[in-house]
Amino acid sequence: MNEVDNTNMENNGSDNGQGTKASEDGDSSLGISSENVVAGTQRSAETLLDSTNENLDWVLTNYDQKNTEPQSLEQELGRLQALRSYLLLDSEREEQFERLTALASRVMDVPICLVSLVDLGRQWFMSNRGLGDVRETPRSSAFCSHAILNKNELLIIKDAQLDPRFNNNPLVTGPPFIRFYAGAPLETPEGYKVGTFCIIDTKPWPQGLDLDGKQNLREFAGLAVEVMISRRKRRERDDEKNSQLIACAAHDLLTPLSGIELSLHLLKEDEDFQSKMAQHHKGKMRKVETCSDIIQDICESVRTTYAETKSSFEQSLMKAKLQRVNIDILVDRLYTAIEPVKKDVSITISVDENVPKEIISDPSKLFRGAMNYLVIACKRTKKGLIALRFLMKKADSSDADAGGGGKSVLFVTCEDTAPAVELDKYEHLFKPSSKEVNLFPETGDTDDDTTQVSADLCLFSVACEMNVIGGEYGFRPRNEGDKGCDAYDKEIGNMTGSVFWFCIPCMELEDDPDALSEEDEKDATMQSSIARKDDPKIDQQDSEEISTTDDSKLRKKRALIIEDSAVIRNMLGKNLEKLGFEVSEAENGMQGLEKLKSCLFDVTLVDFLMPIMDGLDCMQQYRDWEKYHRPWMKQRLVGISAHATQEDVEKGLKIGMDDYRAKPITFKVLSGIIECDEQMNMSRRLDEIERRDDLIKNAENGGNDDGTKRKPKVAHVIDGRACTLLIISPKSEEEHTKLMQKVVKNSGWQTTTASTEGEALVWLKMRTWDLVLVDETFAPLVCDFREWESKKRQNLQERMTLMVENIEEIRVAHDGPPKHLDALASKPMGVNAVNNLLESTYLHLRKRSGK
Incomplete structure (x- = not known):
């Protein structure tokens, strides 16, 4: 990004960071114009920079061109983000900073000493020694704005009245009448200058600072930065502990919720129970189910976001889960969830005609934002009405020019007829709760901390959710454009109440x-x-x-559940049976490992944490066993857990887990596992394997597929000798190889087998075979044999056939059989495939011999 030309930019005011500005052409009925927004989102630095074209306090217009390095927009954005990561702005005075400025004031013998942080549009005094209760001043008049752009380590102004940059500065011409200034930048480990440690005097210092004075100022600035860093680390540790408690609480709620989900599902499936249940009881049961789903969604959102980030709770929330949101379903869930909340007035939820049936957004955060507004309205409103409204504002080209990007915006407004919010409480809305401030005293006894904290948390939660989703939020008194509660307005003859609102950019889905x-x-x-x-x-x-597939003989799909909780095994087992599976169970990893070795399953659900052997060990040991004993088939393993972190999941995927799902595993989640492409392919493969095994076993018994006896084939003899076949396959395929041998012998062929590379090379070198079948695990030895053959033989080995699982992939990749091989065969080979291959080979041999 190019540097900004500071000489062509004007200073047009400042933004104090307390509210959100919106486009001047906003919908006045929603209170989205800049005049009536009184509390809003604490926007990111990038949003602030994008939305303040008329506010350029961060750009210097009277700088020293020789010693100043102008900032580009990108550099200023990075600096503001670094500053805000320390969470110092708008915080209370802290003893560590106060001690530094007090000590510096005595050591440097100056009346004023500051720890100043340069924000967008203002400078904030983290510590102020000598300026009374002043905590901030406009950035446009701040000496520190020049100090953070100075190319030198220190900015020293010996006499501000003689400096053209500052002689007309209001801080020089008026209180505190600055004459001398010296500032050292507060440079963070990220390389950004976020503010200064500065000393100020009301009289000039013609000699400036000596070497000791300059070094002292640098040391004080370094100490201030160390305090900032240690303060941030301490806060992160505290937040990590809090987030762990929240995530654990969310997880602990999920366990009993699994029991509730199971009970509800079983009751719904009990036809006798349902037939005897009264209709109004069925309605209550549906409400219980909806509320259970809502709690589960919220707990799952908190738990999984923490597991993915393993960071502080605030950071774990900074990830939106964009999904389809059906507006009608959202409204139904809001009605259901708000019904048990104590209220004195009626609630209406309306959706404007211009709102599409579905949008793309974060359903959990959208629901929680609207729900929090309704809860606050119910607590505050004792007479009148409450009206929640969804409406869509279509973005036009002017919105795009203003930074809207041409996207549509979904507005959610909540009108109430409660007493007006006190003016001095405006600045505390949407901020963390404080015992010193009672936002809504009309909600009950001021000594009732529970009521007070609940109201604060509701608004602060909305702020957090909207910041993540990329939305805005705010509050204003009701005006004539608000019609949601006009019936009550007419009844009492005047207008009262408030409007809490939020809006989010969204993608529409009409179809x-x-x-x-x-x-x-x-x-x-x-x-x-x-x-x-x-x-x-x-x-x-x-x-x-x-x-030859016979639909009347479809294989019964098999599932294995490795889980230590009997309740969860029961729930998953019943749901899998409804999906058409034959279910096996294991209560620990050791039992599960033995079952995996003994049978092929379409899908296996493996819990992570279990006694005796946990799920990760079970999966790893099975994969190791599988490589040697069953290399031609990789069973599908799906990890399940309510505790696993992202690190645990990544470890599971690395050792061979195919997929992961967080508990509780609902019927919907289970259906998604079963219906995915990978699972469907696995079941089709097992269908084919079992059918082929049946064909081979049937051939072993001398019968056809219909149960009738098969007539012995005529022996394949060439020039008075039986045809010869060499089968090269690993010991893990020994059972299948023996079955193939019996089929081959039925055609009169002589067969020899080799299960190691050494054996195979010996037999290949001993003679030329009429047909050679090579398992894909031994494909490399073919190259060695061909190299030996080129030097030692005149007649080369023909009809060397590779048995592979993914025959089409191999054929496409090599445009036919791989080098040194003559043909490909699908593995494992069924009886018809073996007989057809033998027959075609025999006919070829006869034709070549002239018979």
Whole structure:
């Protein structure tokens, strides 16, 4: 970004950081104009810079061109972000800073000493020795604004009346009548100058500072920075502890919620119970279910965001979860949640016609913002009405020019007819609670801390949520444009009450494109399956095997639950059974490991924390076993936990976990696991494996697929000798290899097997075979054999066939069989595939021999 030309910029006022400015063409009925916004979001530095084209106090117009380094917009943005990370602005006086300025004032023999922080539009005095109760002054008149841009280490003004930069400065011509100034920048470890440690005198210092004085000033500035850093670290540690308590509380709530979810689900599925239940009881049951879902969403949001960031609670909230938000469902949930709250008036929630049915936003934060406003309104309003309204403001080109980016904005307003908020309380709205300030004394006894803290927390929560979601918020008294409670206004003959509002940029979803995409995806999957069957590129044995599928003999899908909680196993088991699974259970990792080794499952749910052996150890040990004993099949393992941090999840994925879901695992979450592409592919693969195994076992018993006896085939003999086959496969495939041998012998072939590289090379070098089947795990030895063969043989080995799982991927990647190989076969091979391969090889051999 280019540097700003300071000489062409004018100083047009300052922003005190207490409120939010909005576009001048805002909807006056919402109170979004700059005149009536009295409390708003503490915007990020970037937003402030983008929205204050008319306010350029951060740009110097009368600087010393020789010794000043002008800041670019990007540099100023970084500096402001660094400053705000220390959380010093608008804070109370602190003893450590006060001691530094008191000591410096005595050592340097000056009447005024300051720790000054340069904010956007103002300088804030973290410590002020000699200026009374003054805590801030405009940035435009601040000496420190020049000090942080000075190329030298110190800015020293010997006589301000003689300096053209300051001779007309109001701090020089008026109180405190500054004559001498010396400031050392407060430079943070990030490399930003966020303020100064400065000394001031009301009389000139013609000699300036000597070397000792300059060094003392630098040392005091360094000490102030050390205090800032230690203060931030201490606050982060405290926030980390608080966030841990909040995250743990959210997790602890999720455990009993799982029991509630299970009980509700079982009651809903109990047809006899449902038939006997009165209609109004069913309505209450639905409300319980909705409230349970709301609590679960809130707890899950807090817990997962903390787990993802492993940071302070405020930082963990700084991540919005953008999802589809159905406005009608949101309104229903608000009605349900607010119903049990004690209230003295009726509530109406309306949605304007211009609001789309769905938007993209963070549903939890949007709900919590509206809910907090309703709770405050219920506490405050004893007579009249409460009206919550959703409406959409379409952004036009002028909004885009003003920084709106051309996006639409969803407004949520909450009108009430409560007594007016006291004017001196405005500045405390949307800020952390304070025992010294009672925002709404009309809500009850002022000694009732619970009532007071609740109201403060409601507004502060809205501020936090809107800051994350990128929205704005505020409050104002009701005016004539507010019609939500006009019926009560007419009844009493005057207007009273307040409007609390927030707004968020959003994306509209008039239709449901994803639903169409899901259908298209299903159609694509079906077409892919049909295309695979009819594709002439697919091996003949594959197409024949697909055609033999019998829908009447569909395999029963299998699921394994490895979980120490019997309640959760019961809940997951019942839901999986409803989804068509045969369920096995294990109460610890050791039992789960044995079950994984003994059987192939479509999906396995593994809890992270269990006695005897936890989930991570179970998954890691199984993956190690699987590599050697079952390399052709990777079972699908899904980790589940209510405790896992992001680090735990990453560790699980690294050791072989396929997916992760946080508890509680609802029916909706479970359905998502089962219906994902990876899971569908796994089940299809197991269908194929089991069907092929059945075919081979059937061949072993001498029967056809329909149970009838198969007639023995005529032996494949060439020139009076039986055809020969070498099968190279690992010991982990030993069982399947033996079954293949029995099928081969039924055709009169002689078979030999090799299970190690050494054995395989010996047999390959011993003779040329009519057919060689090589498992993909032994593919590298083919290169070694071909190298030996090129030097030692005249007649090369033909019909060397590689058995692979993903035959199409290999074929496409190599544009046919890989180098040194003659053909590919799908693994594991079924009886029809083996017989077809033997038959085609035999016919080729006969044709070559001239018979």
